[in-house]
């Protein structure tokens with residue numbers, strides 16, 4: 001999978017060189033290319049923003065650099081998916097990640113200021129599938145944090161990136177429920193004991209206990225995930 005990121009803060013994504021995704025990149029499983037949007041400006045000040053038509057607070061990102069940047073990163077791509085993190089987007093979920101991991105070429109357009117000129121989204125739709133996506137119902141200062149989270153959520157689903165694929169199945173949200181609690185040695189720590197069922201060796205009973213824990217946690221913390229509550 002190829003991932004292109006367009007941002008005015010390219011160093012923000014340096015962390016992608018380390019950890020899991022760093023190894024995946026080295027192994028050729030992920031081809032992540034981060035670009036400075038200012039590469040596609042042509043004035044002395046490398047301007048990417050201007051005042052909003054119709055008035056209003058703050059600045060809006062100019063369409064010209066975005067148009068040239070999107071042309072450049074999609075020029076040898078058949079049908080990219082172009083994701084613009086946005087507070088006005090669909091909420092990104094594990095289901096979204098599973099959907100996006102099937103894509104050959106993902107482009108993330110990270111906005112700043114008060115957002116990107118709306119015409120950029122219309123133009124981008126002539127280059128590929130456009131999806132405005134939100135990390136959640138709170139306001140960030142730009143799209144980089146959201147893009148980083150989405151890249152990690154999608155990247156770890158690429159076959160071979162996570163060592164043990166089984167661990168991808170028993171995760172929160174994979175089966176629509178929150179994950180069960182996990183424990184490791186020692187069996188007793190500062191007066192806290194591991195639930196005895198987990199030491200029983202009775203795998204059927206352990207599986208049943210874990211499922212019950214998932215249901216109980218989901219009812220307590222995320223009733224909205226339960227069937228019939230959407």
Ligand SMILES: CN1CCN(Cc2ccc(Cn3ccc4ccc(-c5n[nH]c(N)c5C#N)cc43)cc2)CC1
Nearest residue numbers: 085086111112134135136138139140141142143146
């Ligand atoms: C006319 N006014 C009407 C109110 N808006 C509100 C507004 C719009 C953007 C920003 C800052 N910002 C710029 C690019 C950008 C991308 C993603 C996100 C983002 N925030 N929260 C998420 N889950 C995000 C994600 N993913 C924020 C971003 C701040 C405030 C401004 C214009």
